[in-house]
Structures are given as C-alpha cells and as structure tokens.
Amino acid sequence: MHDIRAIRENPEAFDAALSRRGLAGVSSDILALDAARRAKILEAETAQAAQNAASKEVGAAKARGDTAEFERLRALVSETKAAIAQLMEEAATQDARLRDILSRLPNLPLDQIPDGRDESDNVEIHRWGNPRNFDFTPKEHFEIAGVKPGMDFATAAKLSGSRFVVLRGAVIRVHRALAQFMLDTHITDHDLQEVWTPVLVKEDAMFGTNQLPKFAEDSYQTTNGWWLIPTSEVTLTNSVAGDILEESALPIRMTALSQCFRSEAGSAGKDTTGMLRQHQFEKVEMVTICTPDTALAEHDRMTGCAQAILEKLGLPYRTIVLCTGDMGFGAQKTHDLEVWLPGQNTYREISSVSTCGEFQARRMNARFRQPGGKPEFVATLNGSGLAVGRCLIAVLENGQQADGSVDLPAVLHPYLGGKTRIAADGTLA
Numbered sequence: 266m267h268d269i270r271a272i273r274e275n276p277e278a279f280d281a282a283l284s285r286r287g288l289a290g291v292s293s294d295i296l297a298l299d300a301a302r303r304a305k306i307l308e309a310e311t312a313q314a315a316q317n318a319a320s321k322e323v324g325a326a327k328a329r330g331d332t333a334e335f336e337r338l339r340a341l342v343s344e345t346k347a348a349i350a351q352l353m354e355e356a357a358t359q360d361a362r363l364r365d366i367l368s369r370l371p372n373l374p375l376d377q378i379p380d381g382r383d384e385s386d387n388v389e390i391h392r393w394g395n396p397r398n399f400d401f402t403p404k405e406h407f408e409i410a411g412v413k414p415g416m417d418f419a420t421a422a423k424l425s426g427s428r429f430v431v432l433r434g435a436v437i438r439v440h441r442a443l444a445q446f447m448l449d450t451h452i453t454d455h456d457l458q459e460v461w462t463p464v465l466v467k468e469d470a471m472f473g474t475n476q477l478p479k480f481a482e483d484s485y486q487t488t489n490g491w492w493l494i495p496t497s498e499v500t501l502t503n504s505v506a507g508d509i510l511e512e513s514a515l516p517i518r519m520t521a522l523s524q525c526f527r528s529e530a531g532s533a534g535k536d537t538t539g540m541l542r543q544h545q546f547e548k549v550e551m552v553t554i555c556t557p558d559t560a561l562a563e564h565d566r567m568t569g570c571a572q573a574i575l576e577k578l579g580l581p582y583r584t585i586v587l588c589t590g591d592m593g594f595g596a597q598k599t600h601d602l603e604v605w606l607p608g609q610n611t612y613r614e615i616s617s618v619s620t621c622g623e624f625q626a627r628r629m630n631a632r633f634r635q636p637g638g639k640p641e642f643v644a645t646l647n648g649s650g651l652a653v654g655r656c657l658i659a660v661l662e663n664g665q666q667a668d669g670s671v672d673l674p675a676v677l678h679p680y681l682g683g684k685t686r687i688a689a690d691g692t693l694a
Contacts, residue, residue, distance in 0.1 A: 266364075266367055266368055266624060266625075266627040266628040267279070267367050267370060267373075267624075267627075268623075268627065269295070269299055269363070269367065272292055272295055272296065272299075273296065273299070276292035276293075276296060277292075279291070279292050279373070280292050282373035282374065283370065283371075283373065285374055285378075285380055285589045286371055286373075286374065286589050286590070286592075287589075287590065288370070288371075291370065294366075295363065295366060295367070298359060298362060298363050298366070299363055301359055302356055302359035302360055302363060305352050305353075305355050305356035305359065306352075306353075306356045308352050309349050309352035309353050309356060312345050312348055312349045312352065313349055315345060316345040316346060316349065319341050319345065365478070368472070368475075368478060368479070368628070369478065369479050371592075371594045371595070372594065372595050372596055372597050372621060372622065372624040373597065374589045374592060374596075374597060374598070375597045375598050377598070378586065378587075378588065378589055378592065378597075378598055379586060379588045379589070380588060380589050380590075381588025381589055381590045381591065382588075382590040383588075383590050383591055384587075384588075384591045386588040386590060386591070387585045387586065387587050387588050387591055387601070388585060388586045388588070389583055389584070389585045390584055390585065390586055390600075391572075391583065391584035392581075392582075392583040392584070393572065393575070393576060393581065393582055393583075394576075394579070394580065394581030394582065394605070395581060396581050396605045396607065397581075397607065397663060399607065400667065401667045403607035403608050403610075403662060403665060404608050404662075404665060405538075405539055405606075405608030405609065405662065406539055406540070406608060406657075406658045406661045406662050407538065407539040407540070408608070409661060409662075409665050409669060409671060410668075410669025410670075410689050410691075411435070411665075411669050411670050411671050411687040411688055411689045411690065411691050412436060412661055412671065412687065412691070413691065414433070414434060414435075414436075414690070414691030415432055415433045415434040415435050415436030415437060415687075415691055416430060416431075416432060416433075416436055416540065417430065417431040417432075417433060418430055418431075418540075425544075425545075427537070428529060428537075428542065428543050428544045429543060429544060429545060430540045430543065434691055434692070434693075435687045435688075435691055435692055435693045436657070436661075436687070436691075438681060438693060439657060439660065439661075439673065439677065439681070439687070440547075440653060440654070440657050441680075442677045442680035442681050443653050443656050443657055443660065443677065444522050444547060444549060444653045445680055446574075446577075446676060446677060446680055447522075447549040447574055447650060447651060447653070447656075448520065448522055448549060450573065450574060450577065451520040451549070451551065451570060451650055452520065454573065455518075455520075455570045455573070456518065457518045457519060457520040457551060457570070458517075458518065458519050458520070459519075459520055459521065460497075460501060460504070460519050460520070460521045461521060461523075462497055462500035462501065462504075462521055462523065463494075463500060464493060464494050464500075464523060464524050464525075464526070465487065465491040465492070465493060465494075466491065466492050466494055466499055466500060466503070467490070467491065467492075468490065468492065469503075469506070470492070470499050470500065470503040470506070471484065471492045471499060472628060473499075473502065473503045473506050473625060473628045473629035474498055474499045474502050474503065474595070474625055474628075474629075474647075475594055475595040475624070475625060475628065476492075476495060476499065477492075479594065480594070482528060483495065483527060483528055483529075484526070484527065484528060485526050485528060493526035494523065494525060494526065495525055495526060495527045496523070496525050496548060496550055496647075496649075497521040497522075497523040497525070497548070497550040497552075498550055498552055498647040500521070500523075501519045501521055501550060501552035501647075502552050502554070502625060502629070502645050502647065503629060504519075505517070505554050505629070505631045505643065506629035506630065506631055507629065507630050507631070508631055508632070509632045509633065509634055509640050510554070510631075510632070510633040510634070510643065511633065511634060512556065512633050512634065512635045512636070514633075515554060515555050515556055515559075515633055515643070516553050516554060516555035516556075516559065516563060517553065517554040517555070518551070518552075518553050519551070519552045519553075520549060520550065520551050520552075520650060521549070521550050521552075522547060522548070522549050522550075522653075523547070523548065523550065524545060524546075524547055525545070525546050525547065525548050526544065526545055527544060527546075528544065529542060529544060539658070540654050540657075540658065541613070541654075541655065541658060543654060546652065546653070546654045547652075547653040547654065548649055548651070548652045548653060549649070549650045549651060549652075549653065550647065550648075550649060550650065551567055551570060551571070551618075551646075551647065551648045551649070551650040552645070552646065552647050553566075553567060553645070553646040553647075554631070554643050554644075554645055555643065555644050555646070556633060556641075556643065556644065557622060557623060557641075557642070557643070557644040559644070560620045560622060560644035560646060561598075561620065563620070563644075563646055564598060564600070564618065564619075564620040564646055567618050567646055567648045567650075568584065568600045568602075568618045568648070570648075570650055571602055571616040571618055571648055571649065571650045571651060572584065572602060574650060574651050574656075575602065575604060575615070575651070577674075577676050578656070578659075578660060578674045578676060578677075579663075579674050579675075580604050580605065580656075580659050580660070580663055580674075581604070581605040581663075582602050582603060582604045582605065582612070582615070583602075583603050583612055584600055584601070584602055584603075585600070585601050585603065586598070586599070586600060587599040587600075587601055592619075593617070593619055595619070595621045595624055595625055596619035596620065596621055597619075597620050597621060597622045597624070598619065598620050599617055599618065599619040600617075600618045600619075600648075601614050601616070601617050601618075602614070602615055602616040602617075602618070602651075603615065604655070604656075604659045605659070605663065606658065606659060606662050606663075607662050607663060607665075608662045613655070614655075615649070615651050615652055615655045615656060615659065616648060616649035616650065616651050616652065617648065617649060618646070618647075618648030618649070619646065619647055619648065620644065620645075620646045621644070621645045621646065621647070622644050622645075623642040623643070623644060624645075625645045626642040626643045626644065626645055627642055631643050631645070660673065660674060660677075661687075664686075668689050669689035670686055670687060670688050670689045670694075671686060671687040672685065672686050673685055673686055673687065681693060
C-alpha cells in the first residue's frame with residue numbers, strides 16, 4: 266500500500282516510478298479523489314463546530330424563556346446533524362475508493378532495478394555449478410524409469426483433476442527428506458526460527474500480503490470465507506500485523522514448511538505435464554521482519570540462504586535480478602534463483618526472494634519503535650527456501666542415470682536411512 270502523503274508531496278516521483286512498471290499518470294486521479302475526500306471531511310468538521318456552538322445556544326435560549334429562538338436553534342442543530350452524517354458518509358465512500366485504488370497499485374521499484382518489459386530483460390548476477398555432461402539424452406523427471414512407480418498422475422486426476430500428483434515409495438521419501446533437510450539447514454546454519462502456521466486464513470491476512478484484492482482469482486476461498494494460503498509468506502508476515510515491535514526485537518527471521526494452494530489461473534497451458542506447476546504443493550518459506558534501513562542487507566542474506574540449499578545439494582543454478590516488467594506486485598527488488606533442469610535443457614525458477622520495503626507493513630499496520638521514538642513501519646521480506654516439489658524435480662533430473670536409476674545428493678543420505686539412490690525399479694537402494 267502506498268502512502269498518500271508521499272504522493273501528495275511528490276506526485277512526479279510517484280508517477281515516474283510507476284511508469285517503470287507500465288503505469289502512466291496515475292497520481293492525478295488519486296490526488297483529485299483525495300482532495301475531494303479531504304474537502305468533505307473539512308466541511309463536516311466545520312459543520313460540527315457550528316453544531317456545537319448552536320447546541321450551547323439552545324440551552325441559553327431555553328434558560329431565558331426565548332421559545333422562538335429555542336425552536337429555531339433546535340431545528341438548526343437537527344439539520345446540521347443530518348448534514349454532518351451525510352458528509353461523513355460521502356467522505357467514507359471516497360476514502361474506501363481511494364484505499365481500493367491504492368491497494369491495486371504495485372510497489373515502486375528501487376532505482377537500482379533494471380528496466381524491462383518481461384523475463385528476457387532480467388539480469389544474471391551469479392552462477393554456480395556446471396551442468397552435467399550426460400552420455401545419454403536426459404529425461405524429464407516423470408519419464409525416468411525409477412521415478413515412474415512413485416509419481417502417479419492418473420490416480421491424482423481421478424481424485425482431484427489436473428495439476429495434482431500422488432507420490433509414493435522412494436519418491437515421497439526423497440521429497441520428505443528434502444523438506445527436512447531444508448528446515449534443518451535454515452534453523453541450524455542460517456539461524457531462522459521454525460514456525461508452524463494454519464493454511465486457512467482470514468481475508469485481512471491475504472490483503473496484508475497483497476494477494477487481495479487484485480489477485481483473488483489466483484487463490485482458493487472456502488464457502489465460509491477462509492482463504493487457502495498460496496504460501497506461508499501470508500501467515501508468517503501477518504504474524505506481526507497490528508503490532509508495534511521494539512527495535513531491539515528486530516530482525517525477526519522465520520521459516521516454515523507448509524502446504525500451498527494456487528489456482529494457477531494465469532498459467533493455462535503452461536507446464537501441463539509433470540509436477541512443475543501444481544495446484545497443491547509444499548514449500549519451505551523464509552520471511553524476515555526488519556527495519557527499513559537494513560532491508561537490502563537482509564535481502565542479500567536471505568538470497569544466500571536459498572543459494573546454500575542448492576549448493577549443498579550440488580544443483581547448478583543461476584541468480585538473476587528481475588526487471589521492472591517481470592517483478593512481483595509487492596516487491597521493490599527480487600532475486601530469482603533458477604535451477605538447471607537437464608530434462609528441459611534450461612534453467613527454471615526454484616526460488617524468488619523479494620524485499621517489499623514498507624509496502625506490506627502499511628497494509629498490515631505493522632510497526633516498530635526506536636527507543637523514545639514514534640512508531641514507524643517495518644520492512645518485510647519473503648523468499649522460497651525452497652519449493653520442495655521443484656527441488657525434487659531438480660534432484661531427480663540431475664541425478665538420473667542411463668539405466669533409469671537416480672543417484673541422490675550426499676546430504677540427503679542421512680535422512681534416507683543411509684540409502685543413496687533410487688533404483689531403476691523405483692525402490693530406495
């Protein structure tokens with residue numbers, strides 16, 4: 266959410282920043298609505314002052330027995346009261362319109378973000394590992410012989426429809442091992458606090474992390490008004506909604522493994538085979554709550570946490586800075602981590618790490634206070650650490666062998682009872 270005071274003070278800068286995201290000349294309509302709203306409030310306050318003065322005179326007129334003046338003033342007070350109510354109702358309507366407009370506008374990109382129209386204008390800033398040279402044509406994850414017994418799309422379609430999967434046997438054990446390994450690494454190595462949260466949330470929580478109102482169709486809502494979270498960013502970030510934190514309590518660094526639910530409304534026809542893009546999936550999320558002046562350092566730190574997972578798994582990846590045309594709605598700056606998938610012969614996103622500045626904090630009214638100071642808005646950051654299903658895909662494709670077996674990363678062996686591979690028949694060996 267944007268600060269209307271900042272827009273009033275420098276509409277040119279606001280328009281210039283939003284124009285980098287493809288929105289031109291937005292401030293004029295916002296300021297016109299804001300001026301009309303403030304005028305109504307001022308008119309109501311002036312009328313309220315007149316009503317208060319007339320109310321005092323009513324008593325005086327009655328005390329001196331001036332019946333005519335008493336009746337005139339009483340009628341005036343009644344009329345003014347009705348006018349005030351009407352003015353306040355009109356101001357409230359305009360305020361709701363203004364809030365709705367502001368809530369549908371994306372965050373302003375930082376000056377350092379590259380301009381661009383789409384993903385082709387993103388900028389690579391880091392690369393780790395070399396894609397493996399195969400002496401056979403590598404398959405996609407769902408085509409690998411040892412994986413097929415444990416990745417059942419037909420049963421999932423019978424149960425739930427498309428974009429779901431049933432995992433069994435060795436495959437689900439590796440999936441579970443990956444999630445546990447990620448959590449353990451973030452807790453032990455990266456000093457993140459593990460949190461377990463609900464997957465059903467109220468509308469306010471979805472609004473707080475900017476899923477609503479603009480992206481309602483991308484999520485699922487139950488018949489009694491709860492929303493299924495698209496990521497535990499929603500719950501972790503909103504855990505400080507409405508709070509005033511002491512500066513000494515910051516930064517708050519959290520991680521959670523959760524089920525995530527997305528309608529994928531905007532991705533019809535994309536990645537329809539395999540489990541790359543599902544309606545239900547698991548993700549290890551990272552969220553940081555900090556002071557605005559430390560947010561960029563925290564962003565780099567969080568990016569490093571996600572990169573460490575891929576490096577420990579031995580998975581080649583690259584890190585890119587998203588351009589203004591590809592950046593998420595609530596982000597000021599985003600690093601995407603893309604892992605190498607030999608079955609597709611390309612890098613695919615496995616983590617997106619964003620700093621949102623005060624954008625989400627304004628929506629949630631989440632603040633902190635320096636010693637002796639006034640409350641200020643916190644900064645919020647979020648990132649995948651990592652998407653478990655996509656990480657499973659990368660492990661399976663990068664570790665596949667010519668005979669259909671899969672060699673597994675060494676860091677997973679302790680989580681698998683010492684087993685080191687998925688055999689071609691789909692068993693752990």
